[in-house]
Amino acid sequence: MVKGYSDPAMEEKFQDRYFHTTDSNPEFLKDVEKLSRSIPHMCFQCGTCTGSCPSAPRSSYRIRKFVRRAVLGLEKEALTDPDLWLCTTCYSCTDRCPRDIAPTDVIMAMRNLAFKWDIVPRNFLKTIQLIYKTGHGVPNNDVNRAARLKLGLEAEPETTHKYPEYLPGIRKIMDHYHMKEIADRILSEGEH
Amino acid sequence: MHQYAFFLGCIAPNRYPGCEAAAIKTSEKLGIELLPLKGASCCPAPGAFGAVDLNVWYAMAARNIVLAEQMNKDIALICNGCYKSIYEVNERLKHDDELRDGVNEVLAEIDMEYKGSIDVYHLAEIYADKKVCGPDKIRESVVRPLDGTKVAVHYGCHLLKPIKERRFTDAENPMWMEELVAALGAEPVQYRNKMECCGAGGGVRGFDLAHSLDITNEKLTNINEAGADAITEVCPFCQLQFDRGQIEIGEKFGIEWHIPVLHYNELLGLAQGMSPQELALDLHAIDCKPFLDKIL
Ligand code: SF4
Ligand code: SF4
Numbered sequence: 001m002v003k004g005y006s007d008p009a010m011e012e013k014f015q016d017r018y019f020h021t022t023d024s025n026p027e028f029l030k031d032v033e034k035l036s037r038s039i040p041h042m043c044f045q046c047g048t049c050t051g052s053c054p055s056a057p058r059s060s061y062r063i064r065k066f067v068r069r070a071v072l073g074l075e076k077e078a079l080t081d082p083d084l085w086l087c088t089t090c091y092s093c094t095d096r097c098p099r100d101i102a103p104t105d106v107i108m109a110m111r112n113l114a115f116k117w118d119i120v121p122r123n124f125l126k127t128i129q130l131i132y133k134t135g136h137g138v139p140n141n142d143v144n145r146a147a148r149l150k151l152g153l154e155a156e157p158e159t160t161h162k163y164p165e166y167l168p169g170i171r172k173i174m175d176h177y178h179m180k181e182i183a184d185r186i187l188s189e190g191e192h
Numbered sequence: 193m194h195q196y197a198f199f200l201g202c203i204a205p206n207r208y209p210g211c212e213a214a215a216i217k218t219s220e221k222l223g224i225e226l227l228p229l230k231g232a233s234c235c236p237a238p239g240a241f242g243a244v245d246l247n248v249w250y251a252m253a254a255r256n257i258v259l260a261e262q263m264n265k266d267i268a269l270i271c272n273g274c275y276k277s278i279y280e281v282n283e284r285l286k287h288d289d290e291l292r293d294g295v296n297e298v299l300a301e302i303d304m305e306y307k308g309s310i311d312v313y314h315l316a317e318i319y320a321d322k323k324v325c326g327p328d329k330i331r332e333s334v335v336r337p338l339d340g341t342k343v344a345v346h347y348g349c350h351l352l353k354p355i356k357e358r359r360f361t362d363a364e365n366p367m368w369m370e371e372l373v374a375a376l377g378a379e380p381v382q383y384r385n386k387m388e389c390c391g392a393g394g395g396v397r398g399f400d401l402a403h404s405l406d407i408t409n410e411k412l413t414n415i416n417e418a419g420a421d422a423i424t425e426v427c428p429f430c431q432l433q434f435d436r437g438q439i440e441i442g443e444k445f446g447i448e449w450h451i452p453v454l455h456y457n458e459l460l461g462l463a464q465g466m467s468p469q470e471l472a473l474d475l476h477a478i479d480c481k482p483f484l485d486k487i488l
Contacts, residue, residue: 056387091353166231
């Protein structure tokens, strides 16, 4: 006899809740473990992470669920869920996990993997473009320059702002990983 | 004089230059000299950069560290986001040969090499360290005690967490910043869920502003309940979230807050006799006057 409920209506109701191994990519867990330098396969689903999470009470984001998805290899489900981007990286879960997993780094690894599928919010890409252009994610502006002068500071700080000759080196590093290229392409393709 | 290469980051020099000016001047009075770290860039932002490609985060942070190695000076910085990038990457590269080799391959393209010859400190951590400074030395530098004021401390996440990867020992209820605040004559107040995140990190401020402000609003509620006259922190990004965030919370949720937000270096500057003009407090979104009226 096949395992199941005798009541056909109930059987139908629960049918699609069963876990389908066809949805699973076992490589996903390996990728996540390598990038995160952590051990999500040790998770016993206690929920301490979600209980510590400032994002959990105000959204459907559940860090425990993402760790479970890593273990089950549910790559698509994890990487396409917009909640992936609601982690503030506060590391409370990482400090408190009784299995010594770093759930925060699991999320960061999944974000890296999502980026490879072009899944990334626009604000991240704009920061990349700004750093490529100026060396700063939050660059100087005229109001600030005036304020700096009043303080007795130079208008431009002692960074790439004052020494733009350092910018080619920074761009070379970013080009090594094709960051600017990818950011430009995704942004020009429209909303993501 | 203890000398450090001063890593500025982005938000302090480009949005709250008072923090930069204050850090240099207040430290001088404590026997700490902050030297310019020429050509440094964004740390780069751990949320924005680490999220898309951790490898480029390692390499870009390493470049900033190498600039200080070339000066042969340890790094001091005043932002928790920078601390996460610069401190953590430095520690990981020191202890992971494979990672270091990978980074050095990329750095070789720009004739640089990471050696692992320096250490990275948050300036607040240096202030708390009795071997270099300590609360007593800070107390001695005060000419205008902040008597009669109540100040809530926000440590910020990336200063202390993950605790296993930090020099600190307690991220659940630390008290060392409260000691630094008490050294200025102010009364540090305890409030509910003190260690909660400001809400800005991980790219969430840019991704979903309302969500991030809802976290901030919870913190402000708890801080207000404790009767604080001001919030102090050691991270310009937390500062931006609490300071501009109060205005944004007003616009988005119709909830009004007027709690001045001061970086510890600004607070220290006031206690050492610097004027609000010398700290560019007029650039703050929330008027600091109610707090200043209590001490000036
Ligand atoms: S706290 Fe750790 S063990 Fe518990 S559910 Fe979260 S990741 Fe799993
Ligand atoms: S690090 Fe992310 S997942 Fe973990 S508690 Fe903080 S916000 Fe939640």
